[in-house]
Amino acid sequence: MGKLDGKVAVVTGASRGIGRAIALSLAKEGAKVVVNYSGSEQKAQQVVDEINSMGTQAIAIQANISEVESVTNLMDSAIKQFGSIDILVNNAGITRDNLIMRMKEDEWDDVINTNLKGVFLCTKAVTRQMMKQRAGRIINISSIVGVMGNAGQANYVAAKAGVIGLTKTTARELASRNILVNAIAPGFITTEMTDALPEEMKNAMLSQIPLAKLGQPEDIAKAVVFLASDDASYMTGQTLHIDGGMYM
């Protein structure tokens, strides 16, 4: 018996990194999982195969979450396949790092469109279904830098801070319909995204982590399972900081 038996979860950006760990952890608790991906079809299919081998169901659906038609198609396909959407994990995100002085307008727009507008579009697209169900969980993946700021990431930081505000507003708007909305602000987690950071930035960050080590994608996935489960039924509008104590 899992904590999420029979639930249907949509995880955006689930082919790699934190999203992949989230999809696998939700499945491990019995959820059926829609593995959304943007470009990495093969990796998304590997996640689906892995979930199927656990004895629960999953499908991979391609969607660009910054485009409304693509998002509508993603959610419609999910409902058609599994009959409901009980859990939405807004995880998909990109980076286009640059100093503000050098940041091009399209670098700003790309990151805001995927990391912030994408969360809005996906949230909007599931509210109808969740309102009808009189139940739902939305879990938004923000970032520690959305709270602390980070040089070279104005676009990413603005989007991730925006996600926290969006989380609180969505929580307030939908609380009366038993739709609970929370955010997670991961710290420095080992993924391809953080591997790409310059060595000196990595060392600088490591020196600021009280637990003196990087986090693993599974550390975030466990918190998502908690927020998606009955264990978190009296929690909404919150941001969980999972960062080895970096922000406190």
Place this chain on the structure above:
Amino acid sequence: MTTVLERVTKVVVDRLGVDETEVKLEASFREDLGADSLDVVELVMELEDEFDMEISDEDAEKIATVGDAIKYIEGKVN
């Protein structure tokens, strides 16, 4: 064959928990029937299901009373 009025009335009664006698044509969902903004959104969703039609956000914003809803639905159906 039940009329549009009867079907709309049933949806309103079920959704807002009001008495059938309160559902008059001139009754405003928000001011007379105690609906909050989210209730109105849900009401429109249920009318869409009941009458198997899509009501755009722009049109939905103009539906304030029971009469508005009936007029809109009749206009679409005919």
